[in-house]
Amino acid sequence: MNIGQAASASGVSQRMIRHYEKIGLIPAPPRRDSGYRDYAEADIHRLRFIANARDLGFPVEEIRELLGLWNDKHRASAEVKVLAIARADELGRKADALQALRRSLLALAEQCHGDDRPDCPIIEKLQQ
Amino acid sequence: MNIGQAASASGVSQRMIRHYEKIGLIPAPPRRDSGYRDYAEADIHRLRFIANARDLGFPVEEIRELLGLWNDKHRASAEVKVLAIARADELGRKADALQALRRSLLALAEQCHGDDRPDCPIIEKLQQ
């Protein structure tokens, strides 16, 4: 299977397939005489796994760990669970930080009369 | 005032002061004969304004707009309020997206028994 087909089958762009190969997230596939990469079904699965993990917000280095666990038939589910919960905590922290910012901004906006007068507590806050 | 003093007075690193100058967020200050940049108080205020806006999650292009509004003595507070509310909405959307990811992960983790058995719904989900 050529890289274009692998890309549409997996949902990972050609660009990122080559990138993942370069950073060692997927093995380098065999090449045809022409130099074209030749992918097998297992590669597509691996790419889909990566795409799903990215969609779940895993950073690349954790995806690397997850791939290792995935390939290890004797892995313990405990290890996977630990990673998932750590990731969930991280996401929660980021979400909370964004919400806190949002609340600060809204509080300032509420105090701003929002008409054509020039004075505005938002600008005043930024000047501090 | 030299750039190092401007940096510690404003809380913006020397690196970023030069960067903001290059992208036109702050005016290029006059230079001494030596070529050293020479900052005035007004520059420090502007840098602090930028730092505060960044801390509130404003992207650079919106900071550029805010600086324009800040410098415009005849601005309407309505314009500032619109920007702030738009920014708050954007932050809220991002936070919600992160929370949704977090819930997906936690739901998977709850179904994972987390012991030394190898089967794990998190890994299964990633394979889909």
Added chain:
DNA sequence: TCTTGACTCTGACATCATGTCAAGGTCCAT
């Protein structure tokens, strides 16, 4: 006055995931 250490200058390279473009080679159907 000379020296020395702290400061400044510019420019380059790195991050991270991703896109785009270019120049050249390959494959396949007509």
Added chain:
DNA sequence: ATGGACCTTGACATGATGTCAGAGTCAAGA
């Protein structure tokens, strides 16, 4: 055999920020 679709590599870009290197400058002390 030809044309269009595909593949190859490499380079450059994003955005905000850090670091490093080599070279020049300043100020204080001997």
